[in-house]
Amino acid sequence: MTASDITIPRANGPSEPSTKLGSSDGRGTRQGSLLRLRGDIPASTRSAAVVAGVVCLLGLWGLASTIFAGEGFAIPTIAATWNALVEMARDGTLWPDFLASTRRVAIGYSISIIIGVFFGMMIGSFASIDAFFEPQFGFLRYVPATALTPLFLIWLGIDEAPKIALVVVGTVFYNILMVADVVRAVPNELIKASYTLGASRRTVLRRVIFPHAWPGMIDVARINLAAAWLMLVVAELLAAQEGLAFRIIRAQRFRRIDRMFALLLVFGLLGIASDFALRAMRNRSAQWARD
Amino acid sequence: MSSTTFRQTAPKVAIRNLFKDFQVGNSARSATTVRAIDDVSFTVSQGEFVCIVGASGCGKSTLLNIVSGLETATSGAIEIDGEPVIGPGPDRGMVFQAYSLYPWKTVAENVAFGLEIAKMPKPERQERVKELLGVMELTEFADRLPKELSGGMRQRVAIARALAPSPDVLLLDEPFGALDAMTKRSLQEFLRIVWLRTGTTILMVTHDVPEAIYLSQRICVMTPHPGRLAEIIDVPFGAVRGPMTKRDPRFLDLVDEIEDMLHDQSATQPESMTGTSHE
Incomplete structure (x- = not known):
C-alpha cells in the first residue's frame, strides 16, 4: 500500500462548506478584543474602564439616594455624606477615631505578621515542626476569633489589650498557614543548590528561603489585612470609647445615616490606601517578583 | 609529584557498593520498599569527565544526589580523595x-554567592566572578536578573556559579534537559571549554546518549528496576572533538550500541516493581 492509496475521510468536502467551521468571510470564530478571555487590553482602555467603574458606582449611589430619600430605609446623598464627614472632622472626633482604630490595627496586625512569619518559616521549612503544630493550628483556625471576644473582655479588661488581642487572634492563624505555603513554594533546586555552594541550614533559611518568600509574604499581609479590620470592628462595637466602628454605633443611636456612610467610606479608603502602600512596598523591595 | 603518590592511588570519586531503598506509600502499613540503586560501584579519576546515562527511573539522579551529599545512601559509601562524603x-x-x-x-550576585559564603574578600571575589562571566560569555549580562535571560543563559550562569568556589568535582543533573536542540549544542561546547580549561572532574547525568558520547571519556550505562550499573564504556575519542566527531562511524555505532542497551533493558523488564513488601 502506498501513500496515495490511503484516503482520508473528510467530514466536510470542499463542495459543502460547513456552517460550523466559519461564516462567509473565513474560517474560525472571530475573537473580540475587549472581552477576550485572558486578553490584554491597552493601558488607555484600562484606565477608561477604571474611571467608568468609579463613575458608575457614584452614579448608582446618587440614583439610590434620590429613590430612597425618606425615613427608615434612607440612603444619604453624596453631598450629605461629604458634609457629615466634614462635620465630624470639624467637631474633632474623626481624627482621634481614625488614629485610635488605625493604631489598634497597626499594633495588632504587626504582632500577627511577626508571629506569622516566624511560625510560617518554621512550618514551611521543617516537616517535623509542621507535624508538631498541625493539630493545634488546625483546631485553632476553626475556632471563630469573634467568639473569643467575651473571654478576652474578662481576661484583659476593656482597654486596648483585648482589642489588639482580637486583631492578633483573628488573623494570626491565616498568616501562619499562608506564609507556610509561600515558604513551601520555594523551589527545592534552589535549596539544594545553596547547600552545594556551602551554605549552612541557617544561611539557607536567612539568605535563600526568606528572600524568596518575601514578596509572597507581603501578599499574604495584604490579603489578611481585611480580616484585621473586621476584628477591629467587632472589638470596637462591644467596648470602646473611641474608634471608627465605635462612632458608627454612636451614629446609629442618633439615626445619623449620613455619618454612618461617611465612616464606611473612611474604612474603604483606608483599605485601598493600605493595600496600595503594601503593593508599592512589594514592588520596590522585590523588583524581581513584579508582574 | 612523589609527595602526592598516595593521592594518585586514591581515585577522585569512589562509589562503593551503593544501595538506595525508598519507602513508597503514605501510610506506615502499606509502605513498600523499592530499590532505586542496587549495588553500584565505580570510580572517577582526577580530571575525568564521566557521564551516567539511563532511562528515567534508573536511579541516575538519585546516585548524583548521593554523591553531592544531598541524599544519603541506604548502604555503601562515596569517597572524594579517599574521604567519605557525609x-x-x-x-x-x-x-x-x-x-x-x-x-x-543579578547574574554576578548569583555567581558570587558561593564565594560570599566562603568569606572570600570582595576584590578577590569580584575578580573571580569577572573571570567566570568571561568564560561563559556573560560579561554584558552581569547586572541582569535571571528572569531577563534565556534558558541557555540561565544554565550558563548556573554552571559559572557552581564553578566559582573551585569545586573538586562538578556534578551536573541533566543540565541541558530543558533546552532546545540548538541551545543545547552551544551549551555542550561551553561545558567542553570549561572542562578543558579548568581540568575539573565532571560527573554528569543525562538521558541523551549522543550528548554523553560527545562530552565524556567514559559512560556508565544504568538500567532501571532496580537501578543497576549495566556497563561502563570507554569513549574512543580524544580531547579534540567537534562537529565531525558526531559523524564518525564509531560515534554512530556507539550511539546505537548504548541505545540498544537501554531499550533492551526496559523491554525485558516492563514496569516490574522489584520491591519487597514491608510486612
Missing part, C-alpha cells in the same frame, strides 16, 4: 536542570 559541601558543585538561580540576585 553531606553537601562546596567541594562538589552542582547544576540542576532548572529553577536553581536566585531570582532576586
